[in-house]
Amino acid sequence: MSASLSVVIPAYNEAARLGNTLTAVVNYLRQSWPDAELIVVDDGSTDNTASLAREVLNGSRGARASGGGLRTSVITYKSNLGKGRAVRLGLLAARGDVALFSDADLSTPITEAPKLVDPILSGQFDVTFGSRALDRKLIGVHQPWRREQGGRVFNLVVRLATGLPFWDTQCGFKAFRMSVCRPLVEAATVDRFGFDVELLYLAFRAGLRLKEVPVRWDHNEGSTVSLASDSFRMVSEVGLIRQQARRGVYDSAIRAVRERQQASS
16 A cells, blocks of 8 residues: 655755654654655765665664564665656555655755645645745745745746746645646656756646645755756756757656546546
8 A cells, every 4th residue: 555645855965954854753753654654775886875874774873663564765876867867766666646856955844835735735735835925934944045035036947937936946845646646756857956847847738727825934954956057057957948848858748647637537
């Protein structure tokens, strides 16, 4: 029997803080979603991220996952393929009806999960995603001013280039109804930081029901994102998404999702 919820945490060189993150997530799931699934995807880390994740999930650091029905796993590989690839691998490995991915730093606390998961489980939406833009009073610790303004500019570029009517596509807290979203995850190609835009764009193009949800959020130091080089790369990836859409790269996946929707209606 599949779990009702799968939580995916992509991680790259996160050994310094992953222990606390996994302890918090496991304790929350055991209390609130005892039959859930937790998947850590180690994206080719050069530190001991993978071994630490296994240690924590095996219970040797006080976050024993063997109680109840909680299932845990660690996916690891040698090369750093990008956060987008790590998230997609985790989503495709998920067995839950709903799969939620969260950043490894828990900038959005895992306790915010019901805001995203419940609207999907109740049948109202197919994709839900956290937003820092809809209610900025929920932001505790802000990013540095330049980074925050850069994020706003990038989101404006996204809106103009893709037609997505959302105010924050980059918050690392998103949930998917996998029964309809799986073809879109399989068709996605962006491996780096523009992957969020691609997934939301595909879901929007396929006519799925999307909801942007205000969530609590705190900036955490230790980001591996370079404001200059990675911002340029993200804009380039948005351009790539548009090019691939024009070439019909996504058409078969979008068609498959629409057929699934028609079959279930």
